[in-house]
Amino acid sequence: MLSWYSLSFSQSPLALLGQLSLLLALLFGLGGLWQAVVAGRTGDPRPAQSAAHAIAAVFGFVTISVGALLAAMIGSDFSVRYVAEHSMASSPLWIKITGLWGALEGSIMLWLWLLSLYAVILTRTACKDSLRPWVFSAMLFNLLFFIGVCATIASPFTPLATIPTDGAGPNPALQNHWMMAVHPVLLYLGFVGLAVPFAYAVAALITGRLSDHWVSAVRRWTLVAWGFLTLGIVSGGWWSYETLGWGGYWAWDPVENASFIPWLLATAFLHSIQIQERRGQMRGWNVWLIVLAYASTVLGTFLNRSGIVQSVHAFAGGPVGGVFFGFLAVLLLGGIALAAWRAPRLRDSGEPPHALSREGAFLAGNWLFVVFAFMVLLGTLFPTLIEAVQGHRDTSVGPPFYNAFAVPLGLGLLLLMGIGPLLPWRRAEGQSLWRALRPLLIAGGVAALIGLAAGLRHPGVLATLALCAYNLAGLAGLTWRHLQERRAAGLGGGLSTVFASQPRRYGAYLAHIGLVMLALGVVFSTVYRQDQQATLNLNQQASLLHEQLELTGTRSVNRSDGHSLIADIRIDGQPYEARMNFYQQAGSMAFPAPAVRYGLWGDTYLVVSAFDEGGQWVSVRLVESPLIAWIWLGTAVMMLGTGLSLVSPRRPRLQEAVSSLPHAAAATD
């Protein structure tokens, strides 16, 4: 331990400050954990309060440490190892700042800082119940692991033998687009946010209070984490679309998969906790699901950092992968042991879910999510498994493997998503269900026929179109019925009043509408994508994908950290400026910056793949993807919905009045 923990007073002041702060955070974390466990065992609120103070201190010291690293990055203090290895003096300021999470050590620091931030918010908002000290204990346990990693094997502050005059510079692929400043933070906010429901599940298991209080306490936390995770994944897709130059956004890359698995499990959890809240069922399932969801975020980090899977995103290996694997094992084994110990209390009350009920639909959806996650995991690990058997790595799993199950599972989820909100809790009557379902089926059928008439022949597209219309019809019908019921009860008001009366329910509806848009965007942009390459000669017209292209000129622009070649091209008269960026630290390697014209019905995407030195020609690729913007728009709608369902209902009395109406019981969320 000491050999790793090299604290030397010959270090630069900033590195010393950062390392000392981490050490103090470690001490306060240990003290806080001890106090929290004492509080949990005795039920005394005073040590719980000390633990809360200790968490605040941990947050403070981690902030100082991160601040020291940031100051070193901004001030180009190359006596700090991380700065020397991943930054350079000539970078623009924002690149220096985002370099904080551009490489392994800094990204773990960011993870740690966000975790301590969540923990400190939790100390301010958690109810003073018997779960509280154990929630703190679980959070502190997580914090101690990350502080330990940052202070030892992944320390950004270890001293350097010789101080370079300039740093090695950031990874050019990460400075090619401003989204790299945002995407990792969003993703980490999502990953780390799942630590809170996980901590509650652990607390519920330890105290044995597995009744339904803990799931109510974590609903908002899970929604927040889920929202950030969704934004993180989609922003990563958008980054890939804007910078990688192939016109796509998702490639089933192992690291993309590693963020998608927790998303699938967290989405399942968001739905299954509602069954427990409403019906006191799925207690065991929920505990398992959140343990797996949180463990899968750590698994993602492990895959990402250990180098055991090959990916464009992976950071270089080192001992960090092994340590994360150990942490993953502790989380999983600890979770299994706790759940096995509490198994007698994890039994459900009441009848098991009826197939034709909302909980039945949620349960079926949960199974689809879990199977989806398992299959993605399998595909991600398959080459590694083959390598373990054969001794050398020579296989990779391509997109057809994923598409084979993602398409049917996705369609199945769309089907359940439409029927779920329509079904009442407990049990639906066959006849009234049929009556409720009929308009949805009609809408779906009509949409498919319109699609056929418009010349769409792809069965997957037609099925998606039908299911999207079926979903929208269902949500519109439910909203309409709610409005009618309010009118009948003498409670007027338009849509906004209805939204405010049950924000949670309408937030969910909005999120579903967003997902419908996203599904349409994914399916249309994948199936009807067009792609053509050609070489354009200066001032000559060329025809690509029914468009007229003309190269009007090329130029070179110098930047502080490199230079860019720019091709000015007109597509049907519209000017496009496609770039190729070069970076000092990457030599002659080119990083494309496509020119994209966004449109509601389709994007035009132009990327330059080769320049003539004399400026006489450029080689380009033109991609047209219909409805691809609906992916980003749909995500925005989903986020609006997530935000809405976090809002507390404005007039609870009205809501009670409405839900006491005979039909409303089926319709309320």
Place this chain on the structure above:
Amino acid sequence: MTQPERGVTPLPQAKRRRRSPLPSILGGGALLGLAAFLAFGSLGQSLEYFKTPSEYQLEQSTLAGKPLRLGGLAQAAEYDPQTLNLSFQLTDGSVTYPVQYTGAVSDMFQEGQGVVVRGRFSESAQGADPGVFQADELIVKHSEEYKVPETQAEIDQLRDLLESAE
């Protein structure tokens, strides 16, 4: 093990019910089986092998016609920027195959460059001659360390270099 706090009545424990977990296990198992069937049915098409030309020669009978990533050094490259047609010889020192690719190539594409091509050998191939490798994707591996390998150890070294970079 914990004392209930003041004002909080412990909730009654859930009733012990004998409920068979069989239906949900069966349901989940059936779903998983179906998904596995769908995915593994296509695994033959979607599983790509990484091979060097001499490895391909050894396993030609089993790999013919399958999607492949072929790695080696580019030689005798002919590229026409106007038509975007690129043809070159891919070698690992002992075995060489011709490769055909259509698409823009940057100035970085030089003799002796390490490349990985994704695609398959053309169907028309007969017998021991596998024909031309039709590449859908060309991944240029930038490194200063490439030279045509002469010993088996150097071939292995090149293989690692090409594969690890991806």
